[in-house]
Amino acid sequence: DAKTTQPPSMDCAEGRAANLPCNHSTISGNEYVYWYRQIHSQGPQYIIHGLKNNETNEMASLIITEDRKSSTLILPHATLRDTAVYYCIVRPYGSSNTGKLIFGQGTTLQVKP
Amino acid sequence: NAGVMQNPRHLVRRRGQEARLRCSPMKGHSHVYWYRQLPEEGLKFMVYLQKENIIDESGMPKERFSAEFPKEGPSILRIQQVVRGDSAAYFCASSPTTGEDGYTFGSGTRLTVV
Numbered sequence: 301d302a303k304t305t306q307p308p309s310m311d312c313a314e315g316r317a318a319n320l321p322c323n324h325s326t327i328s329g330n331e332y333v334y335w336y337r338q339i340h341s342q343g344p345q346y347i348i349h350g351l352k353n354n355e356t357n358e359m360a361s362l363i364i365t366e367d368r369k370s371s372t373l374i375l376p377h378a379t380l381r382d383t384a385v386y387y388c389i390v391r392p393y394g395s396s397n398t399g400k401l402i403f404g405q406g407t408t409l410q411v412k413p
Numbered sequence: 414n415a416g417v418m419q420n421p422r423h424l425v426r427r428r429g430q431e432a433r434l435r436c437s438p439m440k441g442h443s444h445v446y447w448y449r450q451l452p453e454e455g456l457k458f459m460v461y462l463q464k465e466n467i468i469d470e471s472g473m474p475k476e477r478f479s480a481e482f483p484k485e486g487p488s489i490l491r492i493q494q495v496v497r498g499d500s501a502a503y504f505c506a507s508s509p510t511t512g513e514d515g516y517t518f519g520s521g522t523r524l525t526v527v
Binding site: 332334336341343346349387393399400401403405 | 520
């Protein structure tokens with residue numbers, strides 16, 4: 301079972317920031333938070349990951365709360381091409397990592413004109 | 414630098430036939446993962462392989478399914494005696510190490526069993 305909880309769907313206006321929440325209250329100290337998205341039955345696409353510090357790359361920003369029990373993925377200027385299912389995943393780092401990702405149901409983000 | 418290449422993109426098999434799905438990882442990636450997505454369902458891990466070794470096959474059905482990643486050539490997911498319930502999208506991903514910096518997924522193979 302997935303160790304994360306996400307809202308099933310969200311809407312966002314084109315050009316506005318999309319803030320996607322994720323709850324991972326049982327996260328362990330050696331587990332990272334990863335975000336992937338899947339656009340209309342294509343292969344999933346890696347977005348970003350983090351441990352406890354906020355992270356930013358060319359696609360998005362990841363804000364992780366101080367207690368690490370929740371996080372928010374931010375798409376700063378959403379476009380219609382960002383319409384997708386967004387998955388928040390926790391997985392261990394290092395020697396206890398088996399390489400497996402456990403996908404939940406994700407959040408379907410609909411970006412509207 | 415080509416991404417993860419999967420072929421065929423679409424595969425139709427009659428019940429009882431064999432299906433062979435191929436995955437060529439990105440250049441320099443020696444770790445391969447297979448996932449299955451049944452219609453209207455989420456992605457489920459199947460198997461994790463390194464060159465010539467199966468590392469984790471905890472998601473593979475016990476019968477009819479097998480996977481390999483030979484020293485030379487692509488990774489192969491093989492489904493023997495296919496049934497209608499095998500109809501799904503099968504995605505392959507690769508990484509240079511165990512994926513700490515994210516996986517690269519292919520576009521998938523859509524298997525339809527008629």
